[in-house]
Amino acid sequence: MSIEYISSILTPMLEGAQVTVLLFIIAIVLSIPLGFLITLAVNSKIKLLSGLAHSYVYVMRGTPLLLQLLFICFGLPMLPVVGENLVLDRFVAACLGFILNYSAYFAEIFRGGLLAIDKGQYEAAQVLGLNKWQTTSKVILPQMFRIALPAVANESVTLVKDTALLYAVAVPELLHFAQTAVNRDFTILPFFIAGVIYLIMTLLLTLFFKWLEKRFTFA
């Protein structure tokens, strides 16, 4: 195995890794706020809204992400009448699938964070005359995010690995290029390289979240 060979397969794989990273960033940046909105909807006093949010979370968590991706990429265009307007770019479709799916998981994580906050915090805020918005933004949310942080970190690492599902909807990414090289050159090396690249990504992410956790430890 020459250095030349490794560098020749590394180039497309790193390009693929860019797609992986791009999907990860888009998915995480959009699914966290969306997940938070869903948490608010789940906790809403409006029965209809809360019911819809509950069903959404149930469907998104209760079916495989792969099925959801296939549904968006290949299923939507087959719908009668509206189908031809729903032919999305594969990458865009995949982003959409990841955002919708992950927002449901983040919603559950944030809901857990809210439940973990003692009711005494709300009472103290009330007695100090804080209004609902002040209580939420200054007292509850900072604590909720801190409590949710380890679970968010875990979910983010899962997201990095789940990007490999792009393979199934034929968007070329890291794993796709590794598999191509394995088939073409009849060597297992590209799989190892892909594994190392994933490990580097998850390591960086883990270190980042460790730093965040430390930064927001109030002791």
Add this chain to the structure above:
Amino acid sequence: MMAILEVTDLKKSFGELEVLKKITFSVNKNDVIAVLGASGSGKSTMLRSLVHLETIDGGTIRVSGNDLVKDGMYSKPQDIKRITSNMGMVFQQFNLFPHLTVKENLELAPRMHKRESVQQIEQRSKELLDKIGLSNRASAYPGTLSGGQKQRVAIARALMLNPEILLFDEPTSSLDPELTAEVLQVMKKLAEDQMTMIVVTHEIGFAKEVANKVVFMDGGEIVESGHPTELFQNPKHERTKAFLQRSLD
């Protein structure tokens, strides 16, 4: 002397259980009232209903001449907020904000209310931290404080809003005995500064020493109330006698 807090025929049930049965009492300026009673006697619920942490089913609560609730009918939300803002509350579990420093805990509410300049707020938080002897912990997080220190911070936080009446819901019940003293010390100092206080407590010593009136509750009723010396030395009711007997053992 005008009462700054008048409670008349307060009633409250949790489902079938009647926790407050026609509670009536009044608080004058500079009173320090100790409320005693066994767990389940309704004393905490009574205290919490004064600041609208519990909603009552019937009766009247009048604060400085304003009706918080009259014959079971609550005032408008903005009036409730204005009226309850005359009262501060100190909880058994402190309920400090764990993500904020001691100084930030004190200053959060006044900064939100924007009724004073930041300089005034910082000046007062400094004075109050000095008063409770925690000036050196201003930038500490509550998680690093002892229980007694936490409760002293909670008292200072309540004082930041200049309440007319300060309510204490078992302020020392979750503290180790050696930490209770430092909290009682601060409360004693407040009493000397003419702070009006209602203290739900198990500390008979504090009631004897600091309170000018003791209220004994049992089964959702005020069984007996009066000056501490009188109530402790000559309890009139059997239930009071039995409670004091148990507490002194």
